[in-house]
Structures are given as C-alpha cells and as structure tokens.
Amino acid sequence: FKQETLTGRRVIITAGPTREAIDPVRYISNHSSGKMGYALAEAAVEAGADVTLISGPVNRETPDRVTRIDVTSARDMHRAVHESIEGCDIFISTAAVADYRPDTEANNKIKKDPDAADETLQLTLVRNPDIVASVAALEQKPFVVGFAAETCDVISYATDKLHRKKLDLIVANDVSDSSIGFNSDDNAVTVIGPDFEDTLPQTSKRQVARQLLDILAQRYHDWSEN
Numbered sequence: 001f002k003q004e005t006l007t008g009r010r011v012i013i014t015a016g017p018t019r020e021a022i023d024p025v026r027y028i029s030n031h032s033s034g035k036m037g038y039a040l041a042e043a044a045v046e047a048g049a050d051v052t053l054i055s056g057p058v059n060r061e062t063p064d065r066v067t068r069i070d071v072t073s074a075r076d077m078h079r080a081v082h083e084s085i086e087g088c089d090i091f092i093s094t095a096a097v098a099d100y101r102p103d104t105e106a107n108n109k110i111k112k113d114p115d116a117a118d119e120t121l122q123l124t125l126v127r128n129p130d131i132v133a134s135v136a137a138l139e140q141k142p143f144v145v146g147f148a149a150e151t152c153d154v155i156s157y158a159t160d161k162l163h164r165k166k167l168d169l170i171v172a173n174d175v176s177d178s179s180i181g182f183n184s185d186d187n188a189v190t191v192i193g194p195d196f197e198d199t200l201p202q203t204s205k206r207q208v209a210r211q212l213l214d215i216l217a218q219r220y221h222d223w224s225e226n
C-alpha cells in the first residue's frame with residue numbers, strides 16, 4: 001500500500017444506509033452496516049487525504065482523523081453532500097441510498113383499522129434524488145466513484161450505472177453472496193472504468209479498501225492531469 005498518495009486531497013465518502021420515515025416509529029431501510037465506507041475512510045486517511053465521512057445511521061466508531069457528518073434520510077444525505085462538496089477532489093459513494101421514500105410521513109403512528117375488510121395497507125413511494133449522479137453533474141466536479149450493489153448480471157448492470165450516472169469509476173459488488181455484501185466483514189469487487197476492469201478477490205473490507213484506494217488514487221492522478 002502506497003502511503004501519502006493523496007496528501008492534501010479532500011475526499012468525501014458516503015457510507016451506511018438511509019432511513020425513509022413512514023411515520024414517527026417506522027421507516028424503510030436496508031442492511032448496509034457502513035463497514036465498507038468506514039474502511040475506505042480509514043484507507044483514505046492512511047493515504048494522506050483530508051476525509052469527510054457522511055454517514056447514515058450505523059453503529060460504528062468514527063475512524064481517527066475523519067470528520068463525520070451524521071444523516072438519516074437520502075434527502076439529508078443529499079443536502080449534507082452538497083453543503084460539503086466545494087473543494088472536494090474525490091467523491092466516493094459507498095452509501096446504500098434508498099431509491100424511494102414514502103410520499104408523506106404520517107404525523108402520528110399509523111393505526112390498524114379493525115373494521116377494514118381489506119387486510120392490506122398501501123404506501124406510495126416517490127423517487128429520491130440520485131446523490132452520486134448529482135455530484136457527477138456539477139460543473140466543478142470532483143473525481144467521482146460509485147458502487148453498484150447487484151444480485152445478478154453484476155458487471156453489465158454496474159457498467160450501465162457507470163455510464164448512466166456519468167461516473168469516473170464504479171465498484172461492482174455482488175451482494176447475492178452473503179459473505180461479501182451487506183454487513184459482511186469481507187468483500188470481493190470488480191473496479192470498472194471507461195477502459196478497464198480490475199477484479200479484487202475476497203479479503204477483508206479493510207484490505208479491499210486499501211487496494212481500491214491504490215487503484216483510485218492512480219486513476220485520479222491520471223484524470224486530474226488531463
């Protein structure tokens with residue numbers, strides 16, 4: 001691992017899940033633990049970067065020398081990212097952001113209707129802002145790295161997201177394998193750029209993070225020279 005490859009660079013990393021409120025006591029979320037994003041924050045500090053971690057609700061210690069901003073929903077995360085983005089050199093979107101949220105948050109706990117013949121409850125979901133795509137669309141954009149959590153056709157869906165969201169790199173993560181996905185200690189990923197693919201075999205998220213940082217720093221330096 002090459003130390004100090006990102007000395008003086010500002011890196012923003014999003015991590016963890018988001019929570020989308022249904023009512024005061026319920027929400028929609030996912031199984032992201034933040035392990036991958038926090039490991040990347042540690043690796044970026046080791047590489048000499050000035051790191052801001054924008055984190056959804058997770059039960060993790062803040063790594064040394066990392067500035068952490070806690071958020072709850074996708075819209076909170078979107079706001080926090082855009083409030084911090086000025087002067088950012090590299091943006092890494094590890095967070096498992098909810099694509100949809102309930103269209104309204106009920107003011108009070110939703111009650112069962114004991115007289116209703118229908119045993120179902122309908123929730124209407126609306127799209128959340130796409131945070132990583134909104135960063136990639138900025139005029140003064142940083143080097144933008146996305147992740148893709150897929151359960152099938154991993155490489156082709158990830159490549160599609162690389163192009164659709166106009167990212168510089170995407171890290172494809174096969175989350176159908178529970179040993180390398182949400183909440184696991186290990187990961188195995190494929191890094192995809194416009195003209196290359198690099199596969200990192202299964203190891204700890206800490207090691208994957210260091211290897212990713214090496215690839216990313218090299219690609220970032222090539223990109224920033226052009």
Ligand code: PMT
Pocket residue numbers: 016031032033034035036037074093094095096097098099128129130131132133145146147148149150161173175181182183184
């Ligand atoms: O947190 P862990 O338990 O360690 O698990 C790690 C992980 C599986 C969450 C991580 O490795 C991973 O794959 N993160 C991306 C999860 C995801 O939401 O992927 P996606 O394919 O739905 O989204 C693609 C990209 O767009 C991601 O960079 C995501 O952060 C971003 N996105 C998605 C939706 C949205 N509204 N805004 C976004 O920025």
